[in-house]
Amino acid sequence: MTASTARLAERWDRPDLNPPRPRIAVETLAGSWKKTNDKQQWIDSLIVDTEGDELYVTIFGSAPPSPPSWGRKRAEVLYSGGIGTGDTRAGAFTTHYRFDDFDVEVQANLNLGLLVVATFVTFRHSGPLSDRFTREFFYRAVDGDQS
Numbered sequence: 679m680t681a682s683t684a685r686l687a688e689r690w691d692r693p694d695l696n697p698p699r700p701r702i703a704v705e706t707l708a709g710s711w712k713k714t715n716d717k718q719q720w721i722d723s724l725i726v727d728t729e730g731d732e733l734y735v736t737i738f739g740s741a742p743p744s745p746p747s748w749g750r751k752r753a754e755v756l757y758s759g760g761i762g763t764g765d766t767r768a769g770a771f772t773t774h775y776r777f778d779d780f781d782v783e784v785q786a787n788l789n790l791g792l793l794v795v796a797t798f799v800t801f802r803h804s805g806p807l808s809d810r811f812t813r814e815f816f817y818r819a820v821d822g823d824q825s
Contacts, residue, residue, distance in 0.1 A: 702756045704733040706767040711793045711816035720744045720812040733771055748775050
């Protein structure tokens with residue numbers, strides 16, 4: 679019996695040891711995403727890219743008070759796309775942005791080929807704007823798509 683086989687056998691006999699979680703394939707969310715309509719919204723477009731097992735998002739605003747560029751943020755939590763299967767393709771992520779006047783929680787999920795992005799905006803000071811929720815839909819742009 680090899681050393682690795684012995685370790686596997688020991689783990690098998692130890693139900694108190696949790697098996698390692700499978701890797702979530704972050705690549706399934708990577709790409710340039712454009713909004714599905716021409717109306718000004720909170721977000722104009724976003725880029726999702728990866729470095730190893732990490733997923734990053736860069737968001738571009740559509741209209742004030744949304745900043746023109748939100749910057750690049752690492753996804754804080756990744757979720758697989760399958761609830762009752764061993765599917766480990768990425769299906770959703772969350773991250774947070776902090777600006778001078780407000781904070782934004784970003785939740786995004788892949789649904790029927792679209793990236794559905796929900797934002798929960800909390801303003802830090804009283805003023806003319808109330809906290810808000812947005813939900814926007816984005817399609818994956820293909821290379822050379824200038825629309």
